[in-house]
Amino acid sequence: MSNITLRLENVKKLQAKRWDNDDHWDELNDLLVKELDEILLIEPENTAALINIGAIYSDMGENEEALRYLKKALALGSNDKNLFVNLAVVLIYMEKHQEEYLEYLEEVEDKVEDPLTFKAYFDPQAH
Numbered sequence: 001m002s003n004i005t006l007r008l009e010n011v012k013k014l015q016a017k018r019w020d021n022d023d024h025w026d027e028l029n030d031l032l033v034k035e036l037d038e039i040l041l042i043e044p045e046n047t048a049a050l051i052n053i054g055a056i057y058s059d060m061g062e063n064e065e066a067l068r069y070l071k072k073a074l075a076l077g078s079n080d081k082n083l084f085v086n087l088a089v090v091l092i093y094m095e096k097h098q099e100e101y102l103e104y105l106e107e108v109e110d111k112v113e114d115p116l117t118f119k120a121y122f123d124p125q126a127h
Contacts (some may be wrong), residue, residue, distance in 0.1 A: 004039055008048050008116040011035055015052070015118055018059075032056050047078035048116040051086060058090050058120035066090045066120070081111035082119050089120045 011032060018028045036053040039046060050073035057066035070087050073080075084104045091101035 004043055004046065004049075005116065007035065007039055008046075008052070011039075011049075011052055012116060012118055015056070029056055029060055045076050047073040047076050047080065047083070048114055050076070051078065051080055051083045051114075051117045054090070055082070055086050055118055055120040058086060058093065061093075063090050063094045067094070079111055080117050081108055081113040082117040084108045084111055086120045089122045092122070 014028065014035075015032060018025060018032075021028060033053060033056055036049050036056070039049040040053070043049065050069045054066045054069035054073070057063070057069065066086070067090050070083060070090060073083050074087065084107045088101040088104040088108075091104070
């Protein structure tokens with residue numbers, strides 16, 4: 001197993017712990033972004049890292065930044081289920097037209113989730 005794979009597994013574990021540590025939410029997000037940035041310095045086309053950093057930025061409310069990373073993963077040909085979910089979530093939060101995010105939601109059904117990626121948080125009550 002590569003060092004990058006181990007690092008992505010650790011990112012996913014740390015990301016899951018954010019929800020149990022509201023008091024340290026900002027610090028954990030900063031740590032996750034730093035680690036994913038470092039991974040992307042080594043492997044700039046690592047789609048799992050791009051998808052995960054997009055999810056973190058979405059969770060932080062930085063949707064323009066999230067979209068930039070997610071679109072790059074899409075352009076690199078990622079077929080990960082979480083990419084399409086995250087694109088839809090970000091576009092909903094950005095209040096884009098329904099047609100723009102529905103195309104990604106329709107794609108989700110045929111996709112498989114990469115075990116190294118995660119979904120952005122979505123609160124349907126917020127919209």
